[in-house]
Amino acid sequence: xxxxxxxxxxxxxxxxxxxxxxxxxxxxxxxxxxxxxxxxxxxxxxxxxxxxxxxxxxxxxxxxx
Amino acid sequence: xxxxxxxxxxxxxxxxxxxxxxxxxxxxxxxxxxxxxxxxxxxxxxxxxxxxxxxxxxxxxxxxxxxxxxxxxxxxxxxxxxxxxxxxxxxxxxxxxxxxxxxxxxxxxxxxxxxxxxxxxxxxxxxxxxxxxxxxxxxxxxxxxxxxxxxxxxxxxxxxxxxxxxxxxxxxx
Numbered sequence: 495x496x497x498x499x500x501x502x503x504x505x506x507x508x509x510x511x512x513x514x515x516x517x518x519x520x521x522x523x524x525x526x527x528x529x530x531x532x533x534x535x536x537x538x539x540x541x542x543x544x545x546x547x548x549x550x551x552x553x554x555x556x557x558x559x
Numbered sequence: 560x561x562x563x564x565x566x567x568x569x570x571x572x573x574x575x576x577x578x579x580x581x582x583x584x585x586x587x588x589x590x591x592x593x594x595x596x597x598x599x600x601x602x603x604x605x606x607x608x609x610x611x612x613x614x615x616x617x618x619x620x621x622x623x624x625x626x627x628x629x630x631x632x633x634x635x636x637x638x639x640x641x642x643x644x645x646x647x648x649x650x651x652x653x654x655x656x657x658x659x660x661x662x663x664x665x666x667x668x669x670x671x672x673x674x675x676x677x678x679x680x681x682x683x684x685x686x687x688x689x690x691x692x693x694x695x696x697x698x699x700x701x702x703x704x705x706x707x708x709x710x711x712x713x714x715x716x717x718x719x720x721x722x723x724x725x726x727x728x729x730x731x732x
Contacts, residue, residue, distance in 0.1 A: 523653035524593040533593050 496531045500554050503547045504529075518542040576670060597654040601645045609641030627695055632702045639710050650717050668718060671711045678708040 504514050511529070515522045518539065527533035528543075535543070540555050547554065616633055620626065626633060649655060682704035685691050691701025 520591045524591055527593060536592055539592060
């Protein structure tokens with residue numbers, strides 16, 4: 495499932511995938527894979543992304559059943 | 560003496576390759592969990608391919624007969640097929656085997672083309688000397704250059720194809 499919440503949070507800060515990738519220390523392809531729903535990140539990476547985007551885990555990664 | 564010189568030259572070439580390749584991509588030298596996961600899978604597939612190809616060659620030679628290729632070249636081919644599986648899996652799964660992590664980074668392709676040109680020139684030298692195929696058997700001296708040429712050609716083609724597919728799909732947003 496696509497992570498549109500993360501994509502919109504990134505866009506709200508006017509960050510490119512490359513810039514976010516640099517902030518959290520992974521490759522652009524990994525950020526792209528997370529946003530497309532092709533890769534399920536570990537909690538460590540989720541926290542790093544939340545910190546970079548100033549959001550909480552719930553806001554970015556929680557999915558309502 | 561010439562072997563020592565060759566190994567020293569190869570070692571220096573690898574160090575230069577590493578400096579050029581990882582200077583631009585130094586930000587990616589850290590731990591990228593997705594890429595590590597993919598590389599782990601790639602190594603597994605590469606190892607299995609190597610094991611199966613060696614078994615297939617042995618089985619063929621036992622059941623059908625000797626292949627018209629020098630044994631050392633045959634073993635090297637199996638090894639390189641295993642390596643190719645690792646590299647191509649990484650390329651198509653966006654783990655990129657440590658190269659072309661940043662868009663527009665073409666240093667790897669330039670280096671590989673340079674290696675291919677050198678291999679082609681060496682192959683031509685051996686072909687004109689007539690020692691590529693001796694007594695109907697593809698020899699190490701001629702075949703190894705063709706093998707390395709094909710190895711890098713396949714990597715380059717796949718890298719370019721992947722870049723084209725990414726461009727069409729708009730992977731960077």
